[in-house]
Amino acid sequence: xxxxxxxxxxxxVFWGALLSLPWRSILGRSCLIVIISSSVGLLRNWVAMPSVxxxxxxxxxxxxxxxxxQTSVEKPAGTNVEKKEVxxxxxLEDAFEEFNFGIAFVDAxxxxxxxxxxxxxAISLPVALAEQELPSELANLNRSxxxxxxxxxxxxxxxxxxxxxxxxxxxxxxxxxxxxxWEAWLNAGYPQEGLxxxxxx
Amino acid sequence: MTEERIPFYRHPRAIAASRILVGLFFLYASSxxxxxxxxFAEAIRNYRMLPEWSLNLIALTLPxxxxxxxxxxxxxxxxxxxxxxxxxxxxxxxxxxxxxxxRDLDIDCGCYHGASHDLPRRVMEDAxxxxxxxxxxxxxxxxxxxxxxxxxREEAR
Numbered sequence: 001x002x003x004x005x006x007x008x009x010x011x012x013v014f015w016g017a018l019l020s021l022p023w024r025s026i027l028g029r030s031c032l033i034v035i036i037s038s039s040v041g042l043l044r045n046w047v048a049m050p051s052v053x054x055x056x057x058x059x060x061x062x063x064x065x066x067x068x069x070q071t072s073v074e075k076p077a078g079t080n081v082e083k084k085e086v087x088x089x090x091x092l093e094d095a096f097e098e099f100n101f102g103i104a105f106v107d108a109x110x111x112x113x114x115x116x117x118x119x120x121x122a123i124s125l126p127v128a129l130a131e132q133e134l135p136s137e138l139a140n141l142n143r144s145x146x147x148x149x150x151x152x153x154x155x156x157x158x159x160x161x162x163x164x165x166x167x168x169x170x171x172x173x174x175x176x177x178x179x180x181x182w183e184a185w186l187n188a189g190y191p192q193e194g195l196x197x198x199x200x201x
Numbered sequence: 202m203t204e205e206r207i208p209f210y211r212h213p214r215a216i217a218a219s220r221i222l223v224g225l226f227f228l229y230a231s232s233x234x235x236x237x238x239x240x241f242a243e244a245i246r247n248y249r250m251l252p253e254w255s256l257n258l259i260a261l262t263l264p265x266x267x268x269x270x271x272x273x274x275x276x277x278x279x280x281x282x283x284x285x286x287x288x289x290x291x292x293x294x295x296x297x298x299x300x301x302x303x304r305d306l307d308i309d310c311g312c313y314h315g316a317s318h319d320l321p322r323r324v325m326e327d328a329x330x331x332x333x334x335x336x337x338x339x340x341x342x343x344x345x346x347x348x349x350x351x352x353x354r355e356e357a358r
Contacts, residue, residue: 017339021281029282033269041265045238052238056246056256 087163088176090148095178096190098148104141108151108162109182118182119150120191127162134170143171150178150185216343217277219333223287224274226330227267230313234264244311248297266290280342288334295327 045051090098099105105122107114114124123137141147147166151159159177166172178185186192234241242260245251251259266286273283294312301308302320310316310323337343 014339021338026282026285029279030286033273033279033282033286034266037265037269038262040269041235041262044235044265045261052242052257052261054258054261056242056253 087149087160087167089179090176092178092180092184092188095148095150095180095185096188098146098176099190103146103148104138105178106138106147106149106162106166107182108149108158113152113182115194117186117192117194119185120193122150125162127158127165130162130165138166138170141172144173146174146176147172148176148178150181153181153183211340213344216337216340218343220274220277220280220284220337220342223284223330223333223337224271227271227287228275231264231267231271233314234260234311235268238264241311244309247306247308247311248301249306250297250300263290274337277342281338284334284337288331288338291327291331291334295324295331298324298327 042054099119105119107118107122107124108127109118109124110126111124111129114122114126118124123135125135125138129135138147149159149163149166151162159181163175163177167175238257238260241264242256245256245259246253267290270283270287270290273279274287298310298320301310302324306320308320310320312323312326316323
């Protein structure tokens with residue numbers, strides 16, 4: 001009973017304190033903050049070269065098909081292309097299509113995880129290993145051929161890391177990343193091997 | 202004379218720590234978006250909630266509001282107004298994130314540089330920040346490094 005009363009008293013104090021605040025000045029100043037900072041943002045964009053248009057325009061979609069070379073991407077205004085170091089991303093359907101074309105898949109996960117299960121015919125190459133040497137299957141590959149790198153799922157970064165390594169250090173010209181990774185491939189029931197010691201299609 | 206012991210949660214330094222924490226978070230969150238508004242517009246677009254024409258306008262202005270609020274919270278100026286705006290933004294962010302979680306969207310949340318795709322975690326972060334912000338709204342700036350100037354009349358005395 002005493003505890004309930006204390007809680008009620010506390011709630012009343014909280015709401016009392018909230019209601020007794022100088023809301024008029026708070027709201028007035030908030031409006032001022034929004035107006036000034038938004039104006040600064042718009043002004044900064046107006047000064048910037050090139051500036052971003054006020055009304056959104058869809059970026060031009062680049063369609064890739066097997067055999068396409070790397071497409072050079074012009075830096076659009078207000079984007080950070082350097083940070084992303086664009087590696088072409090492939091979704092599940094595209095990756096499966098490439099798989100059927102016989103394109104090489106490279107597994108960026110640790111060897112133990114690779115042993116548990118991987119995309120059929122994929123080459124295991126954890127990032128740490130790739131920093132030392134290339135496995136012979138990859139070393140013998142023509143550098144202009146497409147290579148698809150994947151890791152666990154869409155949020156893992158090792159595929160991007162390995163992809164950039166293959167591109168920059170080993171000179172592979174056409175490196176893509178399969179965004180869905182092993183998880184999406186497994187869920188789709190596409191050809192894999194190593195799972196529970198067997199293989200499936 | 203014995204000084205009354207102030208509970209931890211009412212201590213001016215605890216209140217100041219809360220506002221500085223929220224302020225620094227907003228400063229960090231806005232830092233990337235300030236310079237790459239087009240990337241941020243794409244991140245907002247991925248939520249598929251707002252009309253396309255509004256995306257660039259939001260991406261050009263919202264990061265600057267975040268930045269201004271962060272600066273004000275850290276410096277201890279107009280704290281309640283800045284905290285009020287921050288709480289407003291946090292409610293909007295949580296709404297967007299929750300709707301993305303419900304629709305099972307696997308998207309870059311556009312929260313800050315380095316944030317993973319783990320949207321439920323981002324909702325939790327925003328909820329914690331929201332409570333800290335409410336606390337700041339009610340309690341005010343707390344401890345201030347630079348005390349406010351005394352009114353002139355006081356000095357004349």
